[in-house]
Amino acid sequence: MKKILLEMRSITKEFPGVKALDNVNLTVYEGEIHAIVGENGAGKSTLMNVLSGVYPYGTYTGEVYFGGQECRHLDIKDSERLGIVIIHQELALVPYLSIGENMFLGNEQHRRGIIDWDKTYKKAEEYMRMVGLEENPRTLVKDISIAKQQLVEIAKALAKNVRLLILDEPTSSLNEQDARKVLDLILKLRNEQGITSIIISHKLDEIDYCADRITILRDGCTVETLDKKQDNVTEERIIRGMVGREMSSRFPVRADTIQDEVAFEVRNWTVYHELYTERKVVDNVSFKVKKGEVVGIYGLMGSGRTELAMSLFGQAYGSNISGTIIKNGEVLALNSISEAIANGISYVTEDRKDNGLLLGSSIMHNITLPRMDFVSRKGRIDRDLERKIADQYLELLSIKAPNVEQYVNNLSGGNQQKVLLAKWIFSRPDILILDEPTRGVDVGAKYEIYEIINGLASQGKAILFISSELTEILGMCDRIYVMNEGKIIDEVLPSEATQESIMNAIIQASKGGN
Amino acid sequence: MDWKTTIRKNLRQYMMLIVLFGIIIFFQILTNGILLKPMNVSNLIFQNAYVVILAVGMLLCILTGGNIDLSVGSVVAFVGACAGTFIITWGWNPHISILLCLLIGIAIGIWQGFWIAYVKIPAFIATLAGMLVFRGLTLIILRGLTLAPFPQGYLAYSTGYISDIFGDVHLFGVRNTTSLLLGILTALVYCIIEIYSYRSRKKKGYTVENPFALGIKLLVIGAAIIWLFYTLANYRGVPRVFIILGIILIVYSYLTSSTVVGRHLYAMGGNEKAARLSGVKTDRLLFLVYVNMAFLASIAGIVFSARLNSASPQAGQSFEMDAIAACFIGGASTTGGIGTVGGTLVGALIMGILNNGMSIMGISSNVQQVVKGLVLLAAVAFDVISKQNIRFTFLSKFRRKKREGTEITLQESSNA
Numbered sequence: 054m055k056k057i058l059l060e061m062r063s064i065t066k067e068f069p070g071v072k073a074l075d076n077v078n079l080t081v082y083e084g085e086i087h088a089i090v091g092e093n094g095a096g097k098s099t100l101m102n103v104l105s106g107v108y109p110y111g112t113y114t115g116e117v118y119f120g121g122q123e124c125r126h127l128d129i130k131d132s133e134r135l136g137i138v139i140i141h142q143e144l145a146l147v148p149y150l151s152i153g154e155n156m157f158l159g160n161e162q163h164r165r166g167i168i169d170w171d172k173t174y175k176k177a178e179e180y181m182r183m184v185g186l187e188e189n190p191r192t193l194v195k196d197i198s199i200a201k202q203q204l205v206e207i208a209k210a211l212a213k214n215v216r217l218l219i220l221d222e223p224t225s226s227l228n229e230q231d232a233r234k235v236l237d238l239i240l241k242l243r244n245e246q247g248i249t250s251i252i253i254s255h256k257l258d259e260i261d262y263c264a265d266r267i268t269i270l271r272d273g274c275t276v277e278t279l280d281k282k283q284d285n286v287t288e289e290r291i292i293r294g295m296v297g298r299e300m301s302s303r304f305p306v307r308a309d310t311i312q313d314e315v316a317f318e319v320r321n322w323t324v325y326h327e328l329y330t331e332r333k334v335v336d337n338v339s340f341k342v343k344k345g346e347v348v349g350i351y352g353l354m355g356s357g358r359t360e361l362a363m364s365l366f367g368q369a370y371g372s373n374i375s376g377t378i379i380k381n382g383e384v385l386a387l388n389s390i391s392e393a394i395a396n397g398i399s400y401v402t403e404d405r406k407d408n409g410l411l412l413g414s415s416i417m418h419n420i421t422l423p424r425m426d427f428v429s430r431k432g433r434i435d436r437d438l439e440r441k442i443a444d445q446y447l448e449l450l451s452i453k454a455p456n457v458e459q460y461v462n463n464l465s466g467g468n469q470q471k472v473l474l475a476k477w478i479f480s481r482p483d484i485l486i487l488d489e490p491t492r493g494v495d496v497g498a499k500y501e502i503y504e505i506i507n508g509l510a511s512q513g514k515a516i517l518f519i520s521s522e523l524t525e526i527l528g529m530c531d532r533i534y535v536m537n538e539g540k541i542i543d544e545v546l547p548s549e550a551t552q553e554s555i556m557n558a559i560i561q562a563s564k565g566g567n
Numbered sequence: 568m569d570w571k572t573t574i575r576k577n578l579r580q581y582m583m584l585i586v587l588f589g590i591i592i593f594f595q596i597l598t599n600g601i602l603l604k605p606m607n608v609s610n611l612i613f614q615n616a617y618v619v620i621l622a623v624g625m626l627l628c629i630l631t632g633g634n635i636d637l638s639v640g641s642v643v644a645f646v647g648a649c650a651g652t653f654i655i656t657w658g659w660n661p662h663i664s665i666l667l668c669l670l671i672g673i674a675i676g677i678w679q680g681f682w683i684a685y686v687k688i689p690a691f692i693a694t695l696a697g698m699l700v701f702r703g704l705t706l707i708i709l710r711g712l713t714l715a716p717f718p719q720g721y722l723a724y725s726t727g728y729i730s731d732i733f734g735d736v737h738l739f740g741v742r743n744t745t746s747l748l749l750g751i752l753t754a755l756v757y758c759i760i761e762i763y764s765y766r767s768r769k770k771k772g773y774t775v776e777n778p779f780a781l782g783i784k785l786l787v788i789g790a791a792i793i794w795l796f797y798t799l800a801n802y803r804g805v806p807r808v809f810i811i812l813g814i815i816l817i818v819y820s821y822l823t824s825s826t827v828v829g830r831h832l833y834a835m836g837g838n839e840k841a842a843r844l845s846g847v848k849t850d851r852l853l854f855l856v857y858v859n860m861a862f863l864a865s866i867a868g869i870v871f872s873a874r875l876n877s878a879s880p881q882a883g884q885s886f887e888m889d890a891i892a893a894c895f896i897g898g899a900s901t902t903g904g905i906g907t908v909g910g911t912l913v914g915a916l917i918m919g920i921l922n923n924g925m926s927i928m929g930i931s932s933n934v935q936q937v938v939k940g941l942v943l944l945a946a947v948a949f950d951v952i953s954k955q956n957i958r959f960t961f962l963s964k965f966r967r968k969k970r971e972g973t974e975i976t977l978q979e980s981s982n983a
Contacts, residue, residue: 366844367846369843369844389846389848390843390844390845390846391846391847391848393846394845394846395846400844402841402844407838407840407841408840408841408844409841409844410838410841411833411834411837411838411841411842411904412837412838413837413904413905414833414834414837414904418830418833418834422830422834422842422845422847423845423846425827425830425831426827429826429827432826432827432828433825433826433827434825434826434827434829434830436825437768437771437773440773441773476845
């Protein structure tokens with residue numbers, strides 16, 4: 054019989070007006086990797102916040118047992134003392150402190166308040182070796198990649214004598230290679246040190262790769278817990294549990310909506326880095342998108358996808374930009390974002406929180422922002438018209454919110470993403486550049502977003518679909534450009550390509566470059 | 568939107584309005600009714616007009632992202648010094664001089680806005696520099712001396728009262744019939760605009776508020792307007808500066824709530840990057856906000872120098888602090904994106920009435936400073952606490968202590 058490490062019994066947590074968790078049970082055995090899956094808003098993060106003491110005892114009902122003892126955490130310190138450490142999706146590192154300083158933040162190696170730097174860095178090196186991070190512990194966190202920052206977070210957890218490691222979407226901002234490294238590390242920590250982990254993820258292939266057992270949440274309730282050894286665990290079964298219905302396909306059928314006319318063409322587009330102006334980030338890129346076509350751009354992080362997209366969008370990024378943009382046969386010179394918007398080009402950012410939405414404003418104000426001229430006359434806003442239009446978009450994209458006055462930060466990730474899409478559809482673009490439009494969005498909402506994209510294509514809009522998820526690119530696009538180190542290295546049709554062939558092309562190109 | 572959300576959303580503003588009424592009642596009692604006597608109401612307006620004008624400009628700066636302007640006090644002094652030099656020393660035409668002073672204000676704004684918006688020097692630093700520069704220039708221009716007095720042509724705009732064209736006709740026994748009629752007219756125009764917009768919205772099929780609620784709103788606000796003008800009419804009439812103030816409040820209230828520029832201001836304060844990627848020209852907006860601030864500061868400079876009837880090198884000391892405090896007491900967010908002109912007016916009135924009330928009671932100005940500081944702290948603390956639920960941590964700390972105590976007793980009893 055395996056030993057139970059953690060048991061959460063009939064946890065119920067209510068927010069004003071919403072029951073986020075309803076009688077949720079969770080059992081985690083010692084030394085297992087336990088995955089928690091569910092759509093956005095299913096209650097995964099809330100459950101972990103109860104466990105880690107973000108929501109103190111008394112604000113929820115139910116019982117938590119850890120190592121056989123009942124816990125009543127009042128704050129994160131309480132749970133950390135027991136060895137429960139949570140690593141949040143948004144990393145909590147201080148960019149201008151070194152790796153070592155970050156690792157022992159709040160847990161400083163000191164004697165009577167004086168920090169022992171030799172000990173700090175020596176111990177930091179030990180933990181870094183454990184997680185396979187090869188860096189000088191004195192390097193500032195801002196100077197290392199996000200993948201390495203994720204390793205620093207894990208090392209930091211180890212330094213706290215972790216017994217239960219909770220990882221909330223640990224790979225959401227990593228490319229597939231780095232993501233695999235993190236997962237391998239979690240497996241290694243379990244095998245070598247017996248560290249139990251709870252991993253929250255949207256990526257089912259990752260869960261399949263590392264989890265021993267899987268708990269599915271839906272609408273604040275436990276649907277079931279699957280054991281990989283006993284149950285027949287398939288992606289279909291997990292998805293069915295998450296969305297509560299059969300989902301025959303993860304992608305809606307793409308009807309042939311491509312028209313002959315080329316809507317958008319870019320020739321010899323070259324962009325230099327915004328700060329290091331001698332560094333080329335986009336190198337002589339040329340491509341075409343036809344009306345009604347969904348064209349994918351696939352590339353790993355740092356391949357220049359976002360830089361390409363943003364530089365096309367009224368030079369929102371980059372310096373020393375050269376090249377030609379041709380829309381419907383006419384050459385456009387776009388010197389500002391407002392010009393790009395006025396010429397029917399929209400860019401849906403990959404980072405909805407930082408670059409996309411006014412989180413503290415209403416849905417309505419977010420949607421109308423790019424084209425205030427559509428809801429105003431001579432600079433005066435027609436607030437009634439604005440509300441009417443926002444109402445329409447709420448319905449059109451089935452955004453789940455009581456009304457358009459709702460603040461965006463009260464919405465789930467999927468609904469926020471839909472607001473972001475609504476905003477840019479409202480701006481009536483002919484060319485829509487979507488940068489990771491389904492990042493941090495659950496399976497059900499992803500499917501809805503894919504349907505919206507197909508709908509836009511069938512209206513004759515040209516769509517540039519940027520993603521670092523190969524399955525998504527292959528499932529959604531009519532044609533795919535593969536980008537690497539600022540160059541387009543390949544153009545493929547999804548019917549002819551596989552994940553392996555595309556990855557191979559990138560690896561070959563990287564070798565050639567070096 | 569249901570009323571609960573409305574209240575929660577505007578909690579701080581309503582709170583401050585309630586506080587304002589509380590303070591009024593408090594001082595009305597403690598001063599034996601002097602506070603709301605016609606003469607004192609008139610004084611309140613004269614004393615606080617320039618602070619309100621500055622606070623409105625400051626609000627726009629704060630909305631863009633918590634930026635403040637430390638130089639406004641010096642600009643007030645500098646503009647006053649220019650006016651004094653033009654009119655008193657050189658004997659120029661006062662009307663043209665006023666126009667020139669406003670242009671100087673705009674030029675100062677262009678100077679500061681350039682450094683802040685385009686060179687991207689933090690507003691705090693750029694305006695701190697401006698504060699020193701313009702105070703210094705004031706001293707240079709005036710050679711450290713005070714210029715006085717101004718001719719009537721300069722004073723006419725912002726001092727004194729509107730003249731009574733009805734002479735001996737005393738409607739309802741008030742001293743200044745024109746003022747009373749002006750109040751009734753204002754209330755009427757307000758009601759007509761509200762009713763007109765109500766009807767046109769209804770015609771277009773939009774959801775409208777309950778007609779009963781609208782009626783009450785019109786009645787309350789209309790009565791308040793008429794009461795204010797009636798009180799003023801019972802003294803010497805409506806102060807001229809009150810008209811200037813009214814126009815500024817209406818224009819900026821409209822600008823922030825109903826125009827595209829206003830919306831862009833809030834968007835920029837809410838998330839600058841997102842606003843920029845939505846086509847908002849954030850640099851230009853920041854520039855314009857500082858031009859506007861200096862423009863309003865030059866109006867305040869003219870109003871203030873006319874009230875003192877002199878151009879003094881020490882004028883406007885720490886006015887920037889009063890303006891900033893009014894904004895934050897009135898509900899503006901220190902990080903931008905939140906705040907209204909109405910709230911700022913309430914904030915300025917709270918400060919003004921505290922000053923005035925305590926002065927009537929003979930409390931020393933040293934104590935007044937302490938009280939004002941504490942009020943500012945309390946107002947912002949209230950905001951921060953209501954946003955972050957800090958209360959929780961406080962309480963849980965107490966609870967923890969209590970719990971630890973009980974646990975020990977539990978263990979003891981089980982041992983026994």
